[in-house]
Amino acid sequence: MRFRRLFALALTVTVSIYTLALAQDRPEAAAKLREEPARYIEDNHLFFNSYYEYSAVKQGGRKGQWRLFTNTVGYSFANGFVPYLEVDSWDRFHNNDQLFNLGAYLKFKDFSYFHSEIGFGNDLTYLPRFRFLQEYEHKLSGGLSWQAGFKYLHYPVNDVYLAYPGLIYYFGDNYLSAFYNIGFTESRGAASSALFKGSVALNKFIDFWFGGAVGDRLYDIDLLKSSKQYGYIMFAGIDFKVYKDLRLRLGYSYGMEKPAFITRSIDYGLSIKF
Helix, strand or coil: CCCCCCCCCCCCECCCCCCCCCCCECCCHHHHCCCCCHHHCCCCEEEEEEEEEEEEEEECCEEEEEEEEEEEEEEECCCCEEEEEEEEEEEECCEEEEEEEEEEEEECCCCCEEEEEEEEECCCCCCCCEEEEEEEEEEEECCEEEEEEEEEEECCCCEEEEECCEEEEEECCEEEEEEEEEEEECCCEEEEEEEEEEEEECCCCEEEEEEEEEEECCCCCCCCCHHHCEEEEEEEEEEEEEECCEEEEEEEEEEEECCCEEEEEEEEEEEEEC
């Protein structure tokens, strides 16, 4: 089975330092950072992933940079157990926060899997102090599988709950996925969005991935009703198989959210297995 980029980021929270808003997890992060479904994780391998994203941000009349740097190390055992440790460093307008995420996948012979993760932050400005994630994927028929996920994010002021059911269709070394994201912030009610992602093997060396998200509170920059925070995100990129145990990636994304937020991002990454 082909080795693809392994998961990276447990989906962390992006928020404006300028307004100190309490953000939800960006729904596009699931597709951009943890690139491939768990069935692509190969057994009996130590792996390391590194990812860097640079974003030029316009927030009302303010312009600046957001940066994300994440590193993941883990091991895939022959029995399907895949523990990993991830460290995420976020820079929003020169305010720095870190998250430490510990998680594991448990893969089953019928191509289903269970995924659990916990994350902790210390002395944080805009990320959650604690986060908890659980996912399960199961085959329906042929190449079609269903997946359901849940996340809990704890902030000093608010707690946020997220659920995201979806479908994934596998065909050869390619797949298409669609998810519906439902979020509830304790002090501000519900919001929803939709996410689409696809990955196509152009040849044995290059994979092209693409997707987008549309809906409410994709970034959650301003403390407004969800109906006034409508936005969208588009992203695409290419993975290069340099060697059988080394892959490089390059991607671009564009996102906007009403009333006045725009971000343009370039991301780089590498995945190594030993």
